[in-house]
Amino acid sequence: MKQITVGVDASSESRAAVRWAGAEATRRQQPLHLVHLWLTHGRTAQAIPHEEALLRAAQRLLQEAEADVRARFPGVRVTSELVTADSPDALVTTGGDPAHNDLLVLGSQGLGAVPGYLLGSVGLHTVAHAGCPVALVRGAEDPARLGDGPGPVAIGVSTRPGHEPVLEFAFSTAARYGTPLLAVHAASRHPALIGRDELEHHAAADHDAEQFHETLRPWRDRFPAVHVVEHLSHGSPARAVLDVAPGAGLLVVGRGHHAALGPRIGPVAHAAIHHALCPVVTVPHG
The missing domain is CATH 3.40.50.620 (HUPs)
Incomplete structure (x- = not known):
């Protein structure tokens, strides 16, 4: 064991x-x-x-x-x-x-x-x-x-491949705690849409929301007892996780591996471990 x-x-x-x-x-x-x-x-x-x-x-x-x-x-x-x-x-x-x-x-x-x-x-x-x-x-x-039931589990979600270990840790922890999962994802900035009409911006936001939902769907299926609250943020990824941290009993973020630099603490994990007041778990991923 x-x-x-x-x-x-x-x-x-x-x-x-x-x-x-x-x-x-x-x-x-x-x-x-x-x-x-x-x-x-x-x-x-x-x-x-x-x-x-x-x-x-x-x-x-x-x-x-x-x-x-x-x-x-x-x-x-x-x-x-x-x-x-x-x-x-x-x-x-x-x-x-x-x-x-x-x-x-x-x-x-x-x-x-x-x-x-x-x-x-x-x-x-x-x-x-x-x-x-x-x-x-x-x-x-x-x-x-510390021995009582914790608050909700919060997670900063990336829709890129390779973040499955982060999602698995957060969902399994929420299931074990018996608490909701607060999932936050920072929408893409879409610099190419700057100056375009509002309809295109709405279409881009809808695409982000759909990707976010689809990333979570297999994990909802695997952990049906976990109540998931989705929050699509329009701030930076670091700001997004800090915004959900105050209501959480635990914040889960990823810690990546740069092909040239090796293991590294990225800006999201850096912001979480330096500024979130709740316990923070960094999960290594590919």
Whole structure:
């Protein structure tokens, strides 16, 4: 059976992520694996004498997180691991391997002193390179709600081929949660129609709406119990997902792979993980 892995550190965002992951493991009936990444690269000579104390603190952190999960979610099988490495790739290897993990969960820093800042370099690297979906949970998440029924699942929908993993994750999650699915798609800008008459613009909008509906149709058929609300936006794709995020309990977006540049966080995923207040899941796709 695959597991859910959650990254653990000393932040309030990490505590919220651990509790969110525990609730998710309960819903999925999957084991939960807690990981603390012990980065050795870049340690200064002054820090070396304190290594033993830092190591004990890291071990204690994992023990406390594991005890919290066991107390809150007694039905979840939980394990923990201290991973020593000299690069953040270790978190990708441990928690982002789709052969063993269905989901990797990380805490995300809320908007604060640095406007728009959400994740550190380790988190951003992990989101860009993980082979499985990555959930990012804000520290502002109310722990009292984590075990209760979540709000609707929202998804930014692309009508291009290759986005099936994103749709499958969103529909299956909405079915498991028993909540509606808020599907949003940004209409094409149609620059060739600038200056044309209103009738042509309406025809283009109708074409976008039809494509959007047809993209969702096989997934509606596969998940008939999921109530789908379609929203065709005329803003940018990034603006479209941010507009539906405030009413959602979870926002699902795609994270693509550029033929020349490799894995990358595109503008939609970038906007979602930096500005949406609800938990955000980025799903890798072709």
